[in-house]
Each structure stands twice: as C-alpha cells, then as structure tokens.
Amino acid sequence: MKKIKLIIFSLLTIVLWTNTVNAASFNMSSKTSSVAPNGSFTISVGGDCIGRVNLSVSNGTLSQSSVWVEQNYVSIKVTAGGSGKVTITATPATGFSDSDANIYNPGSRSVSVNITSPSKPNTSGSADKKSSDNNLSSLSINIGELSPKFDKNKTEYTLNLPASTEKIIIEGKASDSKAKITGLGETKLSVGNNTIDIIVTAENGSKKTYTIKAYVDETPLVYLNYKDDKIGIIRNVSSIPTLEGFTNNELNIDNNLITIFTKEDISLIYGINEKGEKSFYLFNKDNHKIEDKINQIKINNKDYLISERDNNKNDTININETEITCSKLNSDNYCLLNVLKEDGTIKKYLYEKTENTIQLYNEFKACPEAKSENQNIIIYVLSSIIVLTTGIIVFLIYKIKKGVSNEKTI
Numbered sequence: 001m002k003k004i005k006l007i008i009f010s011l012l013t014i015v016l017w018t019n020t021v022n023a024a025s026f027n028m029s030s031k032t033s034s035v036a037p038n039g040s041f042t043i044s045v046g047g048d049c050i051g052r053v054n055l056s057v058s059n060g061t062l063s064q065s066s067v068w069v070e071q072n073y074v075s076i077k078v079t080a081g082g083s084g085k086v087t088i089t090a091t092p093a094t095g096f097s098d099s100d101a102n103i104y105n106p107g108s109r110s111v112s113v114n115i116t117s118p119s120k121p122n123t124s125g126s127a128d129k130k131s132s133d134n135n136l137s138s139l140s141i142n143i144g145e146l147s148p149k150f151d152k153n154k155t156e157y158t159l160n161l162p163a164s165t166e167k168i169i170i171e172g173k174a175s176d177s178k179a180k181i182t183g184l185g186e187t188k189l190s191v192g193n194n195t196i197d198i199i200v201t202a203e204n205g206s207k208k209t210y211t212i213k214a215y216v217d218e219t220p221l222v223y224l225n226y227k228d229d230k231i232g233i234i235r236n237v238s239s240i241p242t243l244e245g246f247t248n249n250e251l252n253i254d255n256n257l258i259t260i261f262t263k264e265d266i267s268l269i270y271g272i273n274e275k276g277e278k279s280f281y282l283f284n285k286d287n288h289k290i291e292d293k294i295n296q297i298k299i300n301n302k303d304y305l306i307s308e309r310d311n312n313k314n315d316t317i318n319i320n321e322t323e324i325t326c327s328k329l330n331s332d333n334y335c336l337l338n339v340l341k342e343d344g345t346i347k348k349y350l351y352e353k354t355e356n357t358i359q360l361y362n363e364f365k366a367c368p369e370a371k372s373e374n375q376n377i378i379i380y381v382l383s384s385i386i387v388l389t390t391g392i393i394v395f396l397i398y399k400i401k402k403g404v405s406n407e408k409t410i
Helices: 002-021 124-129 366-409
Strands: 027-030 040-046 049-058 060-062 066-070 073-080 084-092 109-115 136-141 156-161 167-174 180-182 185-188 192-201 207-216 223-226 229-233 247-253 256-263 266-272 278-284 289-299 302-307 315-319 322-328 334-340 346-352 357-360
Touching: 027 084, 027 109, 040 049, 040 066, 040 109, 049 060, 049 073, 060 084, 066 073, 073 084, 073 109, 136 192, 136 207, 167 180, 167 192, 167 207, 223 289, 266 289, 289 322, 302 322
Parallel strands: 156 207
Antiparallel strands: 027 040, 040 073, 049 066, 049 084, 060 073, 084 109, 136 167, 167 185, 180 192, 192 207, 223 229, 229 266, 247 256, 256 266, 266 278, 278 289, 289 302, 302 334, 315 322, 322 334, 334 346, 346 357
C-alpha cells in the first residue's frame, strides 16, 4: 500500500512540475526608466502566449496601436510628451491563448516612464570669467576716408571712392586680444554700392558688426563716338536691363574693361549719351565702334531689338512707354520697325498701335503693278463698252434714217 501511494505521489509531482514549466506568461517592460521631454524609447510586449495585444498610451504616442505575439516579444517605439510621466498599457484581445491553444486571460499590463529634463552643467562661473568685449579699437582703409571718423561705439560708416577703384584694404584691431575679427584684409569692389561687414566676436561669443557702405563712382571710363554724340559705356552691370539669351563678356579698351552682351552674331553695349539718356548700342568688336542705336521693347511677352538703321522718315511712336524711331505709314496707328535679328540682319516689322501687335512685313512690290494692271483692264473694258454702245447707237440711227428714206421714195 505504501508503494502504491509513493507511485501516485510521484506521478502527481511529475504532472505538477510539467504544468509549471509550460505555464503561460504575458509581460511588458521598458528599456529605460526615464526619458527626455518629447524623447523616444522602446517597450517590449509578449511572452509564452499567442494572440493580439491592444496598446494605449497616456502623455505620449505609440508607433502602433496593436501587435501580434506568438510565443515571442515585440518591440514598440514610444514618444513621450513634454513633461510628467508617460504610461503605456497592454491588453490582450479576445481569443488570447497559451502555447497549447488554451484560453488565457492574464489581464492588462502597464509600464510608466518618467519624463525628465537633462541636467545642465553649471558653467556660469566659467562663463562669467570670459570677456564680453566685442569692440574695435581701430578701423582704417588704404584709400579714401571713412565718414564719420572711427568711434568704437559707431557701427556704420560711408566711403566714397573714385571710378578707377577696384579694391580696398581694410585694417582693424580689437579692444580685447582674445576677441576674433572677420572681414578685414583685401576686398574687391563693384561699381556703385558695396556693403562690407566687419564682425567682432568676443571671448564669450557675443558679436558686434561694423558696416562700411562703399560707393565706387559710376562715371564711365570709356567713351565712344556715335554720329555727333559721345557715348559713355555704363560700368554698373546691376543697373543694366536684362537681355534674354545674351551672355556677359568683358573687353579691354584703352586698359579699361567694358561689358559687352553677345548672342550669336550680335554684340551690344549699354551706354549713356551727353543728354543722360541710356540705351543699348550695336557694337563692332573688331574696330571698337558703335554701329547703331538699339531700343529694347517687349510686345506680347516677347523681346524685340529695334534699330535706327535704314530709317528714312525718322518718325517716332510710343510703344509700352518707350519712344521708338520708325517709319509711319498712312495712319498713325501703323509703323514700320527695323528689328535686329540674331544673325545681325535687319528685318522690317509692321507694328499696329491699337491692338499692340507686330508681324513680319513684306513689301510686295508686285502688288502696285498688279493694281495698275487691274485698273488698265477696267479702263479697257469700259472703253470697249463705250465703243460698242456708240457703234450700236450709230447703227440704229443709220437704220432709222435709211427706213425713213425708203418710205419717202415709195
């Protein structure tokens, strides 16, 4: 009997041990206990179980709202809120089971992570020891004179320079030897307005900017003859109207560089006459001479270059607020324009003012002759009709007279 009890006890022990080893489990854990505001971390959900787990979060967001676990652990990314504590809850869905497909209802699991701001090292003591001096003790240039005179508390200066100036050298010194300066040394200048910034950075990082507004005289250095006028070549390229499809190039004339604008066989310069009027001019690169005055106009969103060449009438017409030389036809609304083409040739275009239209003009020389011939034909036809009518009338009169004569004879 004792042996039988011992056997039964042993069997029960084995069964209970087996069930303990294979017991289902469901857990959730976080890899961190704290996170920075709006920071991210990862949680793990799963265990020795099978089924879908629904996830919810307070004071944060989840990368996904549910996962499927199958005797494994699944990682989910969590993004925390701005402060406080973020809490994630995992709840098994209906049909959750253990590894043997037995219904398993372990209940929800939760995990919380504190949201804490990272501690900042106390550097106030060392920062207070660094200098905040971002002043210049001197500022000078190698040409011209700053206005007003340098004062470390004044940060804006003007400088007027002659037309031939291409560069200046700026020198300066900081009040504090530990401060850093940028903007000193040689600076290239453009014709017209230039802005130069000298920045002083103190040891503690604070900055101060000194500004020099340098103006280089725009007076032309090269003058060319055109008819009875002298044309000065404009040097400030930024003030020149845009030419679509043209490229900028430089040409040396009498040791001075001028800007020319080229497109296929056309070379243009931009100049100012003695009256102060600015315009483009057709330029010959070989002999350095101006050949023609060119006006740029836009009609129906297309650019046209209008030439004064071969214009005998020397009429003018206003097109889009630009006065253009042309040859007017019988009406003030029509005008023949000489348009400069890309190959350097001049083509005549007919401009109609009321509709603001332009089209290629063909001088059909045969048309006046045809008109004259038509007029001659009409004259011939009318003459023939008159002659024929006269003949008929004479014939009828003759017949009438002859009939009267026969009656008298009888």
